[in-house]
Amino acid sequence: MQTRDIDYFDGAARLNGYLAMEAGAARRPGVLVFHEGLGLGDFAMQRARRLAGLGYVAFAADMFGDRRQAHDLQEAGALIGPLRGNPAALRQRARAAVSVLAALPEVDANRIAAIGFCFGGAVALELARDNADLKAVVSFHGVLTSKSPAREGEVKAAILVLTGADDPLAPPDQVLAFADEMRAAKVRDWQVETYGNALHGFTNPSADGSIMRDALHDPCADRRSWASMQRLLEEVFDDGVR
Template identity: 45%
Template sequence: MRRLILAIVLAFGGLAAVQAAIKEGPVEYKAGDTVLKGYLVYDDATQERRPGVLVVHEWWGHDQHARNSARKLAEAGYVALAVDMYGGGKQADHPDNAGKFSGEVRKNLPLMKSRFEAGMQLLRKQPQVDEKRLAAIGYCFGGSVVLEMARAGEELRGVASFHGGLATEHPAQPGKTKARVLVMNGAEDPFVPPEQIAAFKKEMESAKVNYKFVNYPGAKHSFTNPDADANGAKFNLPLNYNAVADKESWLELQSFLKQIFKQ
């Protein structure tokens, strides 16, 4: 009996030790004179260098949703950095502010690149990271950001967009996009109409980009964010969390990351 109790204690103790191995916390870095406030998460149970993944937030700004995704990536064996694209960790409390903050970045590609690349440099410098194996994922505004960075030729193995905008003023050019591209879209998302999807697919195919487009039936905008329904009701916006699409898109991402990081 004593041996059984000891075995149970050791088993639960070992589990707690594994869970406690996830290290996370805020980090500050700069793009020019702008202080950016990100969130770094990794598992210190191993000393091996592993792939790094940047997480770009929704138009609300760097928030808990982005941090939760970074934590899930760390639990899956990656080093994840939830970046700050607005500066100072700024968050929007109203769609008007969210539109203003995101618009300032979306309309200024050099600014977007500088802030994104600042996050890349920080992630590359982490001792746990294999600097040759980097990827980026993004949600909503963040999805459009990672697609723009792929179009711009950033040194990434792949980018994945969750319910992000697909339109661009800087379409992909043949031979320039190095990253593989995964787009996970809500089939009922009014912010991404069929003509935008068709234009995106044509763009990717014309530029010979290795891409995959997944449409989730019944899913609307912000389908991965559990706070979407509350925000939608509060501001009268077509935002809805979809548990099925959330789960399936995360599994799709896991498969994608394994593929691009194989070598």
């Protein structure tokens, strides 16, 4: 497997992403990976390598710049706040990562998807709302609300939301509100899977409640959600990639 860092820019902000792919001459689908609220670290990069093992070109984006890392909720809030509070800026930064992935010679630019975890799930959903040319968007335990909801005719991607039934960052009323948003925008392909007894951060083995009390790894929800993502990617790319 080939991996390397890629520097790119959003205006003056220097970003440092991480690319993973298997060797091969054929162009193949690309998958963006958007990191959690603590920044681009081992977890997102490991997921990028897993995607590369499935035959995709995976690019883990850096949403904070200079691959900055937060160590607690206060630091995470300081990094996330300026982006969540300004959907246009968040979407522009996410689109910078799309452009990097689409420009790679190994990637079929007509077959790109985005996945994200926690904060990254919200980022992926914002790309879908922004009419990004993506085949699919998958949110793992992401925040579902937006200051700029989807508008009719402006969502191209198939959307898959994977959420924990006990996640305080995506409570039942917000899950219902998300469904209403999708209906109002007449999104052609969307679905929500809810995992009973699962809290926030259920995909991350290092989520042990030490940084956020209600963030806890759930092996069953982790396994099932990844399998659901795989099925959707295979369907939308429709090329037999495994």
